[in-house]
Amino acid sequence: MSVLVYIESEEGKFKKASYEVASYAHEVAEMMGSSVTAVTFNADDVSELGNYGVNKVLKISNDKLKNFNAEAYADALKQAAEKEDSKVVVLSQSANSKYLAPLLAVQLEAGYASNVVALPESTDPFTVKRTAFTNKAFSFTKISTDVKVLGLSKNAFGLKEAQGDAATEDFNPNLSDEDFTVNVESVDKATNKVTIADAEVVVSGGRGLKGPENWGMIEEMADILGAATACSKPVSDMGWRPHSEHVGQTGKPVASNLYIAIGVSGAIQHLAGINAAKTKVVINNDPEAPFFKAADYGIVGDAFEVVPKLNEKLKEFKEKNA
C-alpha cells in the first residue's frame, strides 16, 4: 500500500507545485503508516523528490506522452495506482491536474475531493477540509470509497523537506489507441512570462487605471517583482486586457504569496477569487473601496502618483537584496 503522487514537469523539470504535493503526500503517508510513490512523465533527474519524502519513483519515459493528454495520463496513473496498491492519490490543482482528476477517479472508482487545503482531519473516516463557494467557505468532505483522489490547492500546504530515498524504477504503462482520441494540434504558450498559476507575486489592475494605455506601470511592477499580471472582470470584459488575465470567481483563482491590487474596487466576486493569496495589498483612491476590508496593507492614494514612486522603491529594494 502506498500514497501515490502525480509529479508534473515542464520540459523535463519539476514544477514547484510538484514538491508541494510530494510534501503533502509524505505527511498523509505518515498518518496512514505507508510510503510515497511518485509518478513522473518524461522527467530528467528525479533525485530531488527524495528531499520531499518520496520513497519510490515510477519513472515513465514515453514520446507519446510528450504533450499532456488527460486520458492517457489518467490511464498511466491508474495503472501505477493499481501496481502500488495505492489507497490515496494526490494531485495539484493545475489546469492539467484538474483535467485528468475526474477521469482518474472514474477509472479507480474513487471518491475525489478537489481544492483540499489541509492534511486529512482523520483517515478513518477519511475527511478532508476543502474550499467551497469560491473561498467564501470551507467544506469538510468525507470520502467513503476505498481509493481516494485528492486535489491539493496551491500554496495551501507549502514545501516540507523530509528524507526519502526516491528509489527509481522505470515504468511502462500499457497505453492503447483509445487513450489518444483527443489530439493536441498546437500549443500557444508564452515561455518567458510568469503565469498566474505559478506566480509567487501577482500584480493586478482594475477599472481605476482608466484605460489599457496605462498598464505600463503595472507591467513594470510585475517585471521588478518577477510577478504575473492580472486584471479584474470589467477590465477583461472591456477588452483592455486578455481574458486569460481575468482573476476572480468566473476567472482564474489566485493563490500566490503576494497579491497587489491597483485601482481594483474589490467586488465580492473578485475578492472570492483572490482570497487564497497570502498577503494582499490594495492601492486605491477611494477609502470606501471594499478591497480595504479584505487587504492586509492599503494605500489610499492616486495610483498614477503612488505606483511609479513605489516602482522606484521596489527597484532599489531589489537591487539591494539581489
Place this chain on the structure above:
Amino acid sequence: MKILVCISHVPDTTSKINFTDGDTKFDTNGVQFVINPNDEFGLTRAMWFKEKQGASVDVVNVGGAETEPTLRKALAIGADTAIRVNTPATDGYQVAKELAKVVKDGGYDLVIAGRESIDYNGGMVPGMLAGLIDANFVNNCISLEVDGEKATAIREIDGGKETLTASLPLVIGGQKGLVEESDLRIPNMRGIMQARKKPLNVVEPADTNTKTEAVKFEKPAPKGEVKLIDPDNLDELIDLLHNEAKAI
C-alpha cells in the same frame, strides 16, 4: 447535432454564504439562484450552434423542484426542452452518474457543462460524465467549433492555450471564452412566454450512490484590520512586505 447543456442551479455570485443545522447545510434563506455562470457561457454557445448549424439544444439539471425556475430561464434563453432528474444533487459522482443515463437515453452528440459550479467548486462533473459514458473530454474550454463529426476546441492551460481536435461524442467543461460576456442573453418577454409552454420533463433518478459527502461547513476566520500606509511613506510598505509579511 443533439446538444445537451448541463445546468447547475447556484447562488448568485453576490450571495452572502451562511449555513444552518449546526453548519451542515447551506442556508438558502434570502438567496437568489441563477444559472451557474460557467454553464451559461456553454448554453449561449449551444444556441449559436442551434441557430447557425441547426442543432437541437436540451438542458438538464439534477435537483429538486426548486431548481425549475432556473431551467425555465434556460428555456427562455432558447433551449428546446428541459429535463430535471428528480433527486437532490449531493456529490459530483452521483450527479455525473445521473447525467450519464440522460445522455445515453437521449443519444446526445455534444454535452456542454461548466468547468465547475460556483457553489461547491468540485470541478468533477464534466470529466466524470465523460469517463462514465466513454466520450471524449475537453476541460477549461474557451472556444468550440464542430464540423460534422469533428470538433476543434481550445483549452486554457496554465500560461497559455492549446488547440485540440476530437470526434463526437464529446463532453466539454466550459467557461468564459466559449462566448463573450456581451454575448450572454437576457430572456425577453417572448422568450419567457414561450418557455412556459416548452416541455420540462421530470425523470426519476437511476441510482443515488455517492462517494463523497460534505459533512460540515465552516466560514473563514474574520480578517484583521487593514494596515494603512501613508502614500508619502512607501518605505514603510516595503519594510512591512519584507520583514512582517515576508512576501518580497
